[in-house]
Amino acid sequence: MPTPPPDTAAQTPLTLEVVMRYHLAWKRRDLEAILALYHPEVQYNDFFQNRSMGLAELRAYVSGTLPRHPDEYLEHNDRIRVDGSTAFIQYQTALQGSGERVVFRSSEAITVSGGLILRINEYASLVREGEPATGRQAPAISKLGLSARQLGFMARDLADYFERQRPFLDPELDLARVAGATGYSRNQLSYLLNQVLGQSFYRYVTQARLAYLLARLAEQGEGAAIDELAASAGFNSTSAFYKAFRTHTGSTPKAWLQAHCARARR
Numbered sequence: 001m002p003t004p005p006p007d008t009a010a011q012t013p014l015t016l017e018v019v020m021r022y023h024l025a026w027k028r029r030d031l032e033a034i035l036a037l038y039h040p041e042v043q044y045n046d047f048f049q050n051r052s053m054g055l056a057e058l059r060a061y062v063s064g065t066l067p068r069h070p071d072e073y074l075e076h077n078d079r080i081r082v083d084g085s086t087a088f089i090q091y092q093t094a095l096q097g098s099g100e101r102v103v104f105r106s107s108e109a110i111t112v113s114g115g116l117i118l119r120i121n122e123y124a125s126l127v128r129e130g131e132p133a134t135g136r137q138a139p140a141i142s143k144l145g146l147s148a149r150q151l152g153f154m155a156r157d158l159a160d161y162f163e164r165q166r167p168f169l170d171p172e173l174d175l176a177r178v179a180g181a182t183g184y185s186r187n188q189l190s191y192l193l194n195q196v197l198g199q200s201f202y203r204y205v206t207q208a209r210l211a212y213l214l215a216r217l218a219e220q221g222e223g224a225a226i227d228e229l230a231a232s233a234g235f236n237s238t239s240a241f242y243k244a245f246r247t248h249t250g251s252t253p254k255a256w257l258q259a260h261c262a263r264a265r266r
Helices: 008-027 031-036 055-065 148-165 175-182 186-196 201-223 226-232 238-249 253-265
Strands: 038-046 051-053 081-083 086-095 102-113 116-128
Touching: 008 031, 008 081, 008 086, 008 102, 008 116, 031 038, 031 055, 038 055, 051 055, 055 148, 086 148, 102 148, 148 175, 148 186, 175 186, 186 201, 201 226, 201 238, 201 253, 226 238, 226 253, 238 253
Parallel strands: 038 116
Antiparallel strands: 038 051, 081 086, 086 102, 102 116
């Protein structure tokens, strides 16, 4: 005689309890608590990477995707929804280091059996502000071994490195040096910049130099030596600097400075 299906109404609160423990363990960055909730035959499918993992692989995978700072937690788009033995979670991860808002919208379908997590199907799609969700991603992501969360960490690490160390002040800065300083490969950084943040390394560096320069111009006022400040910000070509400045601000450095000072006097 076939085994009757589990009572969905009875299973729902049990599934919710397990998934809430799982969610809180992630928020606390408690690796051992997370791993303890996986069934010995767990299957974790990360469709962003096109990768399936069993229990033996999950310690390295989870430790590489755990939030590393207290303020790094997932923004949930919706409450956790549970139906019988399956729970559904939607969340998003905002990325730093872009001129526009870029987020990964993700969802997980979690199946619980016997008080443990038996299966997770995780989906992620890249969305830029003003664009519809397309789920687009470059095929190379599966070879780079990066999850959507890890790409979020990379974006933050890159932005922090530029803010704290100001490597862009060196006019000879290149991608190899940034890769060595941040601990990522050149291919990983290229993927992050071109496919995720939607800009070249040159543009990323130029934006950092311009932000630094605008702050110095605002400090020094109308008497600022514009060309000297541009050189100190890492621009080694006057023509490239003026072109980048106009593209970024819509005006010349002198006109921008006059307008800024006029606003400050009001």
